[in-house]
Amino acid sequence: MTDPITIQNVIFSYQAHQPVLQLADLTIPRGSFTLLYGPSGSGKSTLLRLLAGLLPKYGGHLNAQAAINLAPQETAMLFQDPSLQFALDTPQHEAEFALENLQVHRHQMRHRIRDAFATVGISDLADRQFATLSGGEKQRAALAVVIAMHRPVILLDEPFASLDAKNRALLLAQLQAQVAAGKTVIIADHDLANYQAVQPQIIRFDRAHQATQLPEAAAQALLTAAAQPIALPTQAARTWPAAIVGRKLVLERPHQRLLDQANCQIPANKITLLTGESGSGKSTLLKCLAKLVPYQGELTLQGRSLQKYRPRQWGRQVGLVFQHAADQFLNVTMAEELALSQAQGRHPYFTPANLTAAIDLLGLTGLADRVVYSLSGGQQKKLQLLVMLMMGQPVLLLDEPFAGLDAASAQAVRQLITACQAVQPATIIVVSHQLAGLAGWVDCHLHLSHQQLQDLAEVRS
Amino acid sequence: MSTRYHLKDIILLALIGIIFGVIYYAGDFIYNGFSILLTPVGLGPMANDLTMGLWCMAGPMAAMLLRRPGAAFLGEFLGAAGEMFLGGQWGAANLISGFVQGVATELGFAVTRYKHYDWLGLASSTFFATLITFGWDWFRNGYAHFSLGLNLILLVARFISMFVFCGVLVKLIANLLERAHVIKPA
Amino acid sequence: MNPSLKLLLVLLLSLEISFTQKLVVNLLLIAVGLGLVIATRPGLLTLLRLLVVPAIPAATLSITIGLFTPGHDWFFAAVLASRVYVYVLLGSAVTLSTPPLRLARSLEQNAHLPAKFAYGTLAAINLLPRIVTAVKTIKAAGQMRGVTLSFWSPRLYFKAILSAITWSEQLAQAMESHGFVENQPRTVAQPIPLSKIDWLRFVGSFGLAQVVLIAFP
Numbered sequence: 039m040t041d042p043i044t045i046q047n048v049i050f051s052y053q054a055h056q057p058v059l060q061l062a063d064l065t066i067p068r069g070s071f072t073l074l075y076g077p078s079g080s081g082k083s084t085l086l087r088l089l090a091g092l093l094p095k096y097g098g099h100l101n102a103q104a105a106i107n108l109a110p111q112e113t114a115m116l117f118q119d120p121s122l123q124f125a126l127d128t129p130q131h132e133a134e135f136a137l138e139n140l141q142v143h144r145h146q147m148r149h150r151i152r153d154a155f156a157t158v159g160i161s162d163l164a165d166r167q168f169a170t171l172s173g174g175e176k177q178r179a180a181l182a183v184v185i186a187m188h189r190p191v192i193l194l195d196e197p198f199a200s201l202d203a204k205n206r207a208l209l210l211a212q213l214q215a216q217v218a219a220g221k222t223v224i225i226a227d228h229d230l231a232n233y234q235a236v237q238p239q240i241i242r243f244d245r246a247h248q249a250t251q252l253p254e255a256a257a258q259a260l261l262t263a264a265a266q267p268i269a270l271p272t273q274a275a276r277t278w279p280a281a282i283v284g285r286k287l288v289l290e291r292p293h294q295r296l297l298d299q300a301n302c303q304i305p306a307n308k309i310t311l312l313t314g315e316s317g318s319g320k321s322t323l324l325k326c327l328a329k330l331v332p333y334q335g336e337l338t339l340q341g342r343s344l345q346k347y348r349p350r351q352w353g354r355q356v357g358l359v360f361q362h363a364a365d366q367f368l369n370v371t372m373a374e375e376l377a378l379s380q381a382q383g384r385h386p387y388f389t390p391a392n393l394t395a396a397i398d399l400l401g402l403t404g405l406a407d408r409v410v411y412s413l414s415g416g417q418q419k420k421l422q423l424l425v426m427l428m429m430g431q432p433v434l435l436l437d438e439p440f441a442g443l444d445a446a447s448a449q450a451v452r453q454l455i456t457a458c459q460a461v462q463p464a465t466i467i468v469v470s471h472q473l474a475g476l477a478g479w480v481d482c483h484l485h486l487s488h489q490q491l492q493d494l495a496e497v498r499s
Numbered sequence: 500m501s502t503r504y505h506l507k508d509i510i511l512l513a514l515i516g517i518i519f520g521v522i523y524y525a526g527d528f529i530y531n532g533f534s535i536l537l538t539p540v541g542l543g544p545m546a547n548d549l550t551m552g553l554w555c556m557a558g559p560m561a562a563m564l565l566r567r568p569g570a571a572f573l574g575e576f577l578g579a580a581g582e583m584f585l586g587g588q589w590g591a592a593n594l595i596s597g598f599v600q601g602v603a604t605e606l607g608f609a610v611t612r613y614k615h616y617d618w619l620g621l622a623s624s625t626f627f628a629t630l631i632t633f634g635w636d637w638f639r640n641g642y643a644h645f646s647l648g649l650n651l652i653l654l655v656a657r658f659i660s661m662f663v664f665c666g667v668l669v670k671l672i673a674n675l676l677e678r679a680h681v682i683k684p685a
Numbered sequence: 686m687n688p689s690l691k692l693l694l695v696l697l698l699s700l701e702i703s704f705t706q707k708l709v710v711n712l713l714l715i716a717v718g719l720g721l722v723i724a725t726r727p728g729l730l731t732l733l734r735l736l737v738v739p740a741i742p743a744a745t746l747s748i749t750i751g752l753f754t755p756g757h758d759w760f761f762a763a764v765l766a767s768r769v770y771v772y773v774l775l776g777s778a779v780t781l782s783t784p785p786l787r788l789a790r791s792l793e794q795n796a797h798l799p800a801k802f803a804y805g806t807l808a809a810i811n812l813l814p815r816i817v818t819a820v821k822t823i824k825a826a827g828q829m830r831g832v833t834l835s836f837w838s839p840r841l842y843f844k845a846i847l848s849a850i851t852w853s854e855q856l857a858q859a860m861e862s863h864g865f866v867e868n869q870p871r872t873v874a875q876p877i878p879l880s881k882i883d884w885l886r887f888v889g890s891f892g893l894a895q896v897v898l899i900a901f902p
Contacts, residue, residue, distance in 0.1 A: 092858045096507075115862040121815060122852060123859035125808035131786055132863070134874035135804065139864030141872045169814050187864060330825055353828025364847070366826055368840050370678045382831030409679050411847070429830060506867055507857035509805030514816070514849040517809055521816050522836050522845070529836075534745045541753030543745035553836065564846065577802075581810045583776070584785045591695045591779045592772035595703075639703040640746060641765045644754050671839035676846065 042067045043089075043108045043191070043222070049101040050084055050093065058098075059084045059247050066224060068190075071217045071236055074226040075260075076243025078442040079415045082226040083118075085249070086193045089224070090115045114189040118196040120176035121168065129155070129179035130164040133186045140187060154186035158212050172294040173317065174205020181212060192216060194225040198232055201317040202294060203487075206232055228441075229316060229471055230264035237261075245444060268473050270311065272483040274495040278305035281433065281465040282327065286335040289319060289326055296322055298489045305482060306340075307463035309455075311470065314486030320469045321361060323486065324435040327467070328358040339433065357431040361438045363418035364411055366426065372413070373406040375425050385430030387461040396424060399450050415442040423451055427458055436468045445475065452479050503567055509577070512570065516557040516578010517585065523553050541649075544640065548657035551632060552664030554596075558604030559624045559665045563673040564682055566616045571608055571624065575601035603631035604665070618670065625666045629658045687883040688783045688791035694887055695775045698894055702771055708760065709901040710894075711767035718774025725781040735777055743769040785810060791877040801867050808856045819848050 048061040059081035066072050074082035087093040091110025094100045117123040126132045133151045142150065155161045158178050168176060177197050184192055192213070198206050213223050214236055225238070240257040243249045252260070280303035289297035296319030304310055314320045325331045329344060329352055337344045339355060347355060360366050369375050380393070388396070397403055400420040405413065410421060419442055426434065440448040452475065455466070468480065483494040504512075523529075533546035561574025579597020583589070589596075607624025608615070615623070633654055636642050642650060676682045686694075702711060722735065746769070747762035789803040823844045827834040834841040 087858075090858075090862055092861065096854055096858055113862075114864075115859075117855070117859055117862075119855070122812075122855045123862075124811065125804050125856065125860045125863070125865075126786060127807075127811050135860075135865075136863040138871040138874055139866065139869075141870060143872055144874050144876075147872075147874055168811070183863060328825060328829075330821065349825075349828055350833065353825070353831070357829045358825070360822075360826070365822060368827060368830060368832060368834075368844065370675055378830055378832070411679055426829070431829070504801070505857070506801045506805050506860060506865070507853045509801055510809050510856050511849055511853035513806045513809035514812065514853055515846065517813065518816055518820070518845045518849055519842075521813075521820055522841065531741050534741050538745050538748050541749060543749040543753075546745060547742070560842070560846075577806050577809070580806055584780055584810055585813055589773060589776055591692060591776035592699055593776065594692075594696060595699055595772075639768070641750055641761060644750055644756065644758060644761055646755055649753070668837065668839060668842075672842045672846070675839055675843040679843075679847070681847065681850065 040068055041107065044105070045085070045089075046105045047101065047103040048085075048088065048106070049104070050081075050088060050098055052098045054099075057247055059088075061085070061249055064241065064249060064251070066222070066241075067239075068222050069217065069220050070222060071214065071238040072222075072224045073230075073233060073238040073240045074224065074243060074249070075230060075240050076228065076249075077245065078228055080243035080245060081247045081249070082243045083195050086115065086195050086224065086226050089113055089191070090193055108191065112189060113191040113193055114184040114187050115193040115195065116177060116180045116184065116197045118199050120173045120180070120200060123180055124168055124176075127167055127169075128165050129160060129168070129182060132168075132179070133183045136183050136187050150188075151186050154182045157185055157215075158182040159208070170292050172202070172205065172291055173200035174202055174209065175293070177201060177209055178205065178212070181209065185216070190220075191222045191224065194223070196227050197225065198227070198229075198316055202296075203315055203317070206315075206317065210236055230261055231315065231471075234261045234265045269494045269497075270473065270477045270480060270483050272311070272495045273481060275303055275305050275310065275482040275484065275493050278308055278481075280304060281306035281340060283338050283341075284335065285337075287337060288334040289322060289331075290334075291319075291322065295489055297486070297491070299491055302484075302491045304465060304467060306465050307459075308481035309459070309466045309468060309479065310482040310484060311468050311473075311476060311480040312484050312486065312491075313469075313471070313473075316471070318486045319489075320486055321437055324358060324437050324467065324469060327433070327435055328352075328356055330358070353431075355431055356433040356435065357426045357429050358435045359423060359426045359437060359439055361441070363415070363422040366422045367410045367418075370409055371406065372402065372408055372410055372421055375410055375421060376406075376428075379425040379428035383425075383428035383430055385428050385458060385462060387458045388428045392457075393428075396454055399454060400424060401447065401450070416444065416447055419443055420447060420451060424454070427454065430462065431464065433465045434467075436466065436470075438470055439468060440470055440472050448472070448475060452476075503569070504573070508565060509573070512561050512565070512573045513577040513581050515561055515564070515574050516576075517581040519553075519557040519560070520578060520582045520585070529553070542652070544636075544642070544645070544649075545653055545656050547636070547640065548653045549660050551657050552660035552662070555600050555604055555628050555632070555661065555665050556669060558601055558628070559607075559621055559669045560672065562604070562608050562620070562624070563616050563669060564676065566613075566682070568609070568613050569605070572601035572605040575604055599635045600628065600632060603628040606631065616673075621666050621670055625658075625661045628665060629654070629661045633657055686886050687795060687877065687879045688779075688788045689795045690879070690883055690887045691783065692779055692788065694890055695779050697891060699772055699775060701894070701898070702768055705898060706761060706764045707898060707901055708764050708767060710898050711764060711771050713897060714771045714894075715767060715774055718771065718778050721778035722774055722781060725778075727781055731781075735773060739769045739773045743767075787877065790873070790875060791879075794873060794877050795879045799868070800865075800871060804860065804865070805857075808860065809853075812852060812856070815852070816845075820845060823848075 043066040045064040049057050050059040051057040076082050090113045124132045126135050137147045160178050240252045241249050282304040284302045287299045326333045485492045530550045537543050537545050557578045558571040558575035562571035576597045579593045583593040604624050606627040608620050611620045611623050743766040747766040750762040751759045789807050792798040793803045824834050
């Protein structure tokens with residue numbers, strides 16, 4: 039039990055000669071709080087799934103020399119998407135399902151579940167339908183199930199992606215308590231902002247799909263830097279004419295209010311950056327503007343209420359670049375995606391010559407016949423941005439457009455957007471947790487926290 | 500059959516049935532529309548026949564996706580089992596129609612010896628689905644009492660519906676999935 | 686009654702009335718079904734929906750039979766209309782009185798259905814809200830590219846199936862992470878009894894239905 043977890047000679051790939059993870063030698067002490075940190079696509083999630091025994095069972099190839107001294111039966115996992123990890127309808131039933139699987143006798147089941155739910159503080163949620171729980175409550179329920187299972191190693195794959203600050207703090211505290219009780223906690227995350235209080239050991243994953251353990255000082259420096267709020271040099275939104283105006287705007291998820299704002303406005307034909315802790319509701323706000331989630335209050339575009347637009351008209355007014363690139367595609371190959379946007383798109387910038395140049399700028403040349411779903415994460419992201427820019431809607435909403443892009447690609451994307459703006463400016467809102475390179479490119483900076491949108495230019499002055 | 504189906508296949512089959520149900524319901528009660536239009540001219544039951552193809556799509560789709568014996572039946576039947584608790588008003592009666600439609604669509608692939616996940620298999624599935632569901636309605640929905648002429652019209656309507664949705668549309672979807680390398684070429 | 690037996694009984698009765706033409710029996714079964722439905726204390730809206738939605742197919746069939754067939758057989762028209770209501774009310778009596786999990790547990794314990802079928806289907810059912818959102822998102826993605834996707838558009842189904850494949854793998858992994866192993870024995874949190882009384886009730890109800898079927902025209 040006290041032997042550390044060692045991972046040796048691991049090479050994992052989905053396609054031949056394209057490893058998504060290469061680890062020569064990595065040690066994770068038992069009873070530690072370990073953070074696998076790196077950009078999306080760097081292999082940290084793959085490592086978690088290898089440890090859980092889900093890979094290579096669910097696809098991919100692991101080299102024969104690989105040695106991991108951790109049995110999958112010792113682990114249980116919390117997944118990134120809180121609603122895709124339960125088979126049953128309530129936390130109580132899910133816990134029963136899990137303990138039935140472990141062949142626990144039903145007389146022991148009851149108190150094991152009761153204790154675990156009490157530990158995580160979700161006893162009052164035991165019989166609630168998952169559909170009525172917030173993301174944070176679901177993740178805590180998932181943790182309770184794992185605790186009831188008495189698994190010594192708890193794996194978490196970006197568990198905070200849709201959690202509000204309160205639930206995140208609760209979950210982190212409970213994980214710390216589990217570590218104090220002797221369990222091993224391993225989390226994969228691309229964002230360090232939440233972890234300063236926990237002082238985890240950090241294993242850094244890079245784009246070459248390799249991992250190195252950071253010395254304590256370096257880890258400390260990273261954590262401290264991540265905790266600092268960054269304000270970019272911007273101008274106040276209200277100094278420009280507004281395109282989108284919200285009054286008494288209220289936005290909710292089940293049992294959680296995300297936004298309650300008396301007045302807000304988005305300047306016309308400018309680039310507005312929208313930041314906020316993960317789970318604060320940034321994506322939901324974009325979806326609300328795309329009319330994909332309901333809202334209360336009043337919301338107007340160029341003085342006309344959103345309610346008055348029919349779906350078809352609205353699609354011509356507002357483009358939402360989804361966080362998950364594949365959601366955007368409607369066809370099979372890249373050539374077909376481009377052809378559709380050429381046929382339907384209205385952005386005057388994209389003359390044939392400019393389009394070819396843009397494809398080249400984004401490094402997508404020669405991929406025309408590739409299946410879009412088989413492109414790398416970065417290529418999908420860039421293609422997604424290109425086909426949406428070509429549509430030329432007056433309002434463009436970008437949800438984490440730089441996630442999974444290297445610095446050069448992100449720069450190319452910004453360059454292309456700037457070029458488009460020069461020909462036909464659009465009102466652009468960018469949600470991004472990565473701020474590198476955004477100074478001077480964005481015009482305004484709104485920050486969402488505690489259900490309020492703050493204009494950081496006004497806060498500063 | 501149970502050894503050939505893993506947990507993820509079963510979830511996928513049930514999901515396909517439910518998704519097709521959701522899309523159907525989102526299509527705004529086409530059945531009711533047809534029914535109200537056609538009943539005054541004596542062709543009311545045709546609403547059932549014209550929409551039958553939509554109801555039976557999950558079966559052939561599942562077969563084209565998983566390409567193994569039982570897929571069409573399970574896709575249709577598990578979907579119906581799901582809708583029993585979701586769709587509401589038809590309750591357990593859903594299971595019976597799901598069973599009949601499942602057998603009907605499966606048979607087409609069975610007689611082609613589970614080797615034709617292509618035009619032939621789909622055409623055969625369409626053919627059997629038309630005949631068997633029609634035979635079922637002969638008893639259950641009183642088609643036996645209609646005139647021969649009306650029955651012929653209904654049979655043709657049903658075949659067209661099956662052909663369009665379970666044949667052409669499923670093939671078009673399968674082509675997309677094939678080109679996206681989700682399923683291997685036939 | 687034991688959920689599996691209850692389901693079996695309703696399926697048998699529904700099948701039986703599909704092949705018989707006894708108006709009185711249908712009306713009796715409607716009365717029983719309605720009683721059972723009301724006993725589950727459904728909301729007014731549910732009850733109304735149960736009574737109104739079948740009206741369209743019931744009316745369609747009976748009007749066609751009564752007005753447009755050579756025999757103008759209004760008796761048979763009434764049989765058909767009442768049949769639709771039997772299906773709906775008996776069927777709903779099962780689903781309203783039995784939560785999906787209880788039926789799944791009963792099928793697993795009493796009918797020895799492999800657990801992967803019972804829980805795989807349950808997992809898919811519980812994903813419904815997600816499915817509805819996904820279909821909406823696909824349609825929105827279409828609108829934003831100038832394409833309207835409807836129930837006849839291959840691309841709508843194509844995208845939905847791609848999502849379903851991702852979800853099924855994700856859910857299967859999550860269930861495995863919660864200890865599920867195919868074909869491995871499991872304990873039960875809640876035993877679903879299958880007693881002699883259940884069998885008696887089942888045989889009794891079914892027998893009674895046969896007597897009524899024979900006794901009435």
